[in-house]
Amino acid sequence: MSSAKSRDALMQELEEAMRRSSAQGVMYGQAVANMAGISNSDMECMDILHLEGRVTAGRLAEVTGLTTGAITGVVDRLEKAGYVRRERDESDRRKVFISVVEEKAMEIGKFYVPMQEAMLKLWSSYTDDELRLLLRFANDGYKGVLQATEALKAVIEMPPEQRADLKMPPKSRR
Amino acid sequence: MSSAKSRDALMQELEEAMRRSSAQGVMYGQAVANMAGISNSDMECMDILHLEGRVTAGRLAEVTGLTTGAITGVVDRLEKAGYVRRERDESDRRKVFISVVEEKAMEIGKFYVPMQEAMLKLWSSYTDDELRLLLRFANDGYKGVLQATEALKAVIEMPPEQRADLKMPPKSRR
DNA sequence: GCTAATTATCTTAGTTGCTAAGATATTTAT
DNA sequence: ATAAATATCTTAGCAACTAAGATAATTAGC
Known part of the structure; x- marks a missing residue:
């Protein structure tokens, strides 16, 4: 019981x-x-492009949760500033692929140097086994958040009375 | 050397x-x-209030990076919706403390239930020692990000020529 | 104790970036 | 061919932000 309590606190x-x-x-x-x-949304799209590579405008709308109209604006701004290029798909000419202009994108990358140095320094204080645990945790965490997002959608479609029955999370004291 | 390589990959x-x-x-x-x-900003302020408790309008501006004018709008909306209360500090009547109306804030808390259940489930698969490692990592990580934020400010004040000399982070391949 | 400077918040005008709805262009299905 | 579906862009209107300055209260200097 006392061990369970310390685990909860942990x-x-x-x-x-x-x-x-x-x-x-x-x-x-x-x-x-x-x-x-x-802007923030512009940055988020750059990030997605970095993670997923060349993607369509529609995919950006899907991932960011913005409307396709908003994405048009995002891409307009990024293209004007020289960070990305529009490329029409030749096999399906409705689609527009957005791709990063690496030379220009590097200018942004520089601002991440302090963060990456901090992370490298942090990670260097852990053993390989510990890093493996952290990696497993990060990957499992990602899956967990994805599942939670799905579960959240279920709450939306729940009738209000049923919603009220949801048990509350334990409140943190301060 | 092959062990170093696997560590880098990790x-x-x-x-x-x-x-x-x-x-x-x-x-x-x-x-x-x-x-x-x-809105997102409104939510962020609720989060800060949850973490820090009763804070002034100015503090919210400081932490969120918004102007004090924007915070006035945030608090107006949150107050109108019943999530927070404005309370003038009696000893310094220029200050306005913002405090959460717990009963109303719980309505938001419900939406975090799926996330918290996912996290509890995730964490339950780790031993106490592993959780302690994760906690240490999270705390160290927070400190690291804070430091990085400070270092980033240093980049701002750097003359452009010097900025260009910053070594780039290793690019991930995909 | 008066005056000036500082501090904390609020107000206003103008700008930005969003949504909703619908236009355009292209592809797929009947 | 014609209709339906898909992918992006355009437009009008709106919400939330910034910058600048107004207001009110406090602190410091004389």
Whole structure:
């Protein structure tokens, strides 16, 4: 029982620590977007392009949750600033592929140097086995968040009375 | 040398896994804000209030990076919707403390239930020692991001020529 | 204790980026 | 051919932001 309690406390601390660092990470991203002179959404699209490579405008709308109209604006701005190029798909000429202009995108990459150095320094203090645990955790965490997003959609479609029956998460004390 | 290489690969995978899960976490937060019918910034302020408790309008501006004028709007909306209360500080009547109306804020908390259940499930598959490692990592990571944010400010104040000399982070291949 | 400077928030005008709805262009199905 | 579906773009209107300055309260200098 006393061991269970300390485990609960551990989990609560963990939740808060992750919330804090994640919030701070968001702030860092905003600061970078600011310095690059582009909006948050523009930055998010650059990030998606970096992770997924060449994608269509529609895919960007899907992933960001923005309307296709908004994406037109995002791509207009990024293209004007020279960060991306529009490329019509020759086999289906309705589609527009967006691809990164690497030379220009590197200018943004520089702003991530402080963050990457901080992370490298942090990671260097862990053993290979510990890093493997962290990797497993990050991957499992990603799956968990994806599942949670699905579950959240289920809440939307729930009738309000049933929604009220949801048990609340344990509140953190401060 | 081959062990060093696998360690580098590990770190690169880790970086990407963390980027992905963090991006997905942001998406989840946006979905919750949407369902609660409040904007992203409003949600972020609610989060800060949850983490820091009763804070002044100025503090919200400081932490979010918004102008004080924008915060006035945020608090107006949140107050109108019943999520927070304005309370003038009696000892310094220029200050306005913002405090959460818990009963109303719980309505938002419900949307976090899927996420918290996913996290609890995830964490339950780790031993106490492993959780302690994760906690240490999350805390160190927070400190790292804070430091990186400071270092980023240094880049701003750097003359452009010097900025160009910054070594680029290793690019991930895909 | 008066005056100036500072601090904290609010107000206003103008800008940006979003959505919703629908236009355009292309492809697929009947 | 014609209709339906798909992918992007355009437009009008709106929500939330910034910059600048107004207001009100506090602190510091004389």
